[in-house]
Amino acid sequence: MPRRNWAGNVRYAAHQFHRPDTVDELRRLVAGSDRIRAVGTGHSFNRLGDTGGDLVSLAGLPPSVRLDPQRRTVTVPAAMRYGDLATFLHEQGYALANLASLPHISVAGAVATGTHGSGPTIGNLATAVAGLELVTADGDLLTVDRSSDSFAGMVVGLGALGVVTRLTLDVVPTFDLRQYVRLDLPREALDAAFDSAYSVSVFTDWRTPRLREVWRKQRADQLPPPADWLGTTAADRPRHPVPGMPAENCTAQLGEPGPWHERLPHFRLGFTPSSGEELQSEYHLPRAAAAEALAALDEVAHLIAPVLQVCELRTVAADDLWLSPNQGRDSLAVHFTWVADAAAVLPVVAAMEERLAPFAPRPHWGKVFGLAPDAVAATYPRYADFTALLRRLDPHAKFHTDLLAHYLPR
Numbered sequence: 200m201p202r203r204n205w206a207g208n209v210r211y212a213a214h215q216f217h218r219p220d221t222v223d224e225l226r227r228l229v230a231g232s233d234r235i236r237a238v239g240t241g242h243s244f245n246r247l248g249d250t251g252g253d254l255v256s257l258a259g260l261p262p263s264v265r266l267d268p269q270r271r272t273v274t275v276p277a278a279m280r281y282g283d284l285a286t287f288l289h290e291q292g293y294a295l296a297n298l299a300s301l302p303h304i305s306v307a308g309a310v311a312t313g314t315h316g317s318g319p320t321i322g323n324l325a326t327a328v329a330g331l332e333l334v335t336a337d338g339d340l341l342t343v344d345r346s347s348d349s350f351a352g353m354v355v356g357l358g359a360l361g362v363v364t365r366l367t368l369d370v371v372p373t374f375d376l377r378q379y380v381r382l383d384l385p386r387e388a389l390d391a392a393f394d395s396a397y398s399v400s401v402f403t404d405w406r407t408p409r410l411r412e413v414w415r416k417q418r419a420d421q422l423p424p425p426a427d428w429l430g431t432t433a434a435d436r437p438r439h440p441v442p443g444m445p446a447e448n449c450t451a452q453l454g455e456p457g458p459w460h461e462r463l464p465h466f467r468l469g470f471t472p473s474s475g476e477e478l479q480s481e482y483h484l485p486r487a488a489a490a491e492a493l494a495a496l497d498e499v500a501h502l503i504a505p506v507l508q509v510c511e512l513r514t515v516a517a518d519d520l521w522l523s524p525n526q527g528r529d530s531l532a533v534h535f536t537w538v539a540d541a542a543a544v545l546p547v548v549a550a551m552e553e554r555l556a557p558f559a560p561r562p563h564w565g566k567v568f569g570l571a572p573d574a575v576a577a578t579y580p581r582y583a584d585f586t587a588l589l590r591r592l593d594p595h596a597k598f599h600t601d602l603l604a605h606y607l608p609r
């Protein structure tokens with residue numbers, strides 16, 4: 200089991216690392232521990248998942264997957280990677296409505312932080328969760344679904360409510376997409392670009408006002424974008440979002456039709472996602488404030504550009520999950536892949552957060568941010584309800600971490 204996160208910027212402080220083979224073994228472990236956290240595939244960039252106590256990976260639990268065609272759901276082990284689940288579902292004729300940019304992450308880890316893809320009408324990955332099974336602080340096994348009290352508070356749980364062992368997700372019939380990359384989108388056309396297809400990502404570098412690339416993932420039967428689409432030009436070869444990185448790490452482009460799970464993520468399973476040497480930050484803002492928020496960031500573009508590998512803009516539909524960054528508002532997600540140099544990046548993050556403050560930014564829970572706790576709390580109407588849930592399910596702060604204590608003081 201790795202002792203560091205994927206990016207290498209967090210060395211886990213845990214005293215002991217565990218990989219139980221059964222749920223009963225996990226329950227005994229949780230019951231007997233004073234401080235414990237679960238880890239997924241370690242793709243988060245901050246200390247949300249770190250603990251000075253026991254760190255437990257669920258990768259050794261039985262890998263059974265149960266598809267329920269009647270209910271249109273699939274029940275999966277927490278540690279399963281989206282890429283493996285997607286292959287299974289597609290073979291059975293099913294799909295998930297959305298995926299993140301990479302298929303390498305675990306389902307439980309992604310859901311716990313409100314991980315998302317893009318799409319004007321599609322929610323983040325946590326919105327597909329119809330049920331959860333988790334080991335609570337005293338070692339009990341708790342099963343909840345959408346009809347349970349506080350369910351909407353438990354899904355984006357930040358790993359703070361217990362160790363999730365299985366998740367039940369909504370599925371839809373499998374579908375095909377085509378991915379087109381278009382170059383040099385004028386800023387004024389951003390909204391139209393987002394609404395033009397099933398899932399759209401826009402990449403830029405804050406060096407010019409134009410937006411460098413649009414990755415348009417459209418239903419296979421939708422007409423391709425016309426030659427003069429929104430003032431852009433067509434990319435004549437496959438691209439990687441990070442300049443200089445090999446396009447073969449990425450899913451097929453140039454309009455080649457393919458199944459949902461081989462088009463929605465930007466990166467292919469089995470290849471390094473993104474650049475591999477990086478830090479990441481991301482802020483969710485009300486989509487209606489997109490133009491103003493980007494104009495506010497223009498004022499610090501000269502600080503952003505030198506430490507940036509790439510910036511990605513996406514949309515996420517509103518949901519009702521208490522700590523979801525998309526709770527109650529259709530969102531613009533502004534993501535930054537930074538160089539792997541925290542000393543250079545953190546002052547830029549602080550300057551950016553100051554500019555974004557009027558737009559009630561919600562940080563991605565698994566990435567680098569420094570917003571003040573009260574500023575984060577003020578953007579979430581159900582924050583107090585979540586801390587009450589925390590106190591009820593974890594009265595002795597067994598699952599707490601320093602980062603959580605900072606943002607969710609009891």
Ligand SMILES: Cc1cc2nc3c(=O)[nH]c(=O)nc-3n(C[C@H](O)[C@H](O)[C@H](O)COP(=O)(O)OP(=O)(O)OC[C@H]3O[C@@H](n4cnc5c(N)ncnc54)[C@H](O)[C@@H]3O)c2cc1C
Pocket residue numbers: 205206236237238239240241242243244247248249257277278299300301304305306307308309310311312313314315316357358359361362363364472473474563565566
């Ligand atoms: C290259 C790259 C690309 C990315 N792209 C995207 C993207 O497109 N969209 C996006 O939103 N994010 C993206 N991320 C961020 C990433 O999706 C999140 O950080 C996600 O949480 C990682 O999942 P994980 O399995 O690695 O979780 P980890 O980082 O291992 O854990 C995350 C949190 O979940 C908790 N957790 C894990 N397993 C369990 C469990 N069984 N029970 C309870 N709690 C648990 C941990 O305690 C921790 O608090 C990207 C990250 C990388 C490195």
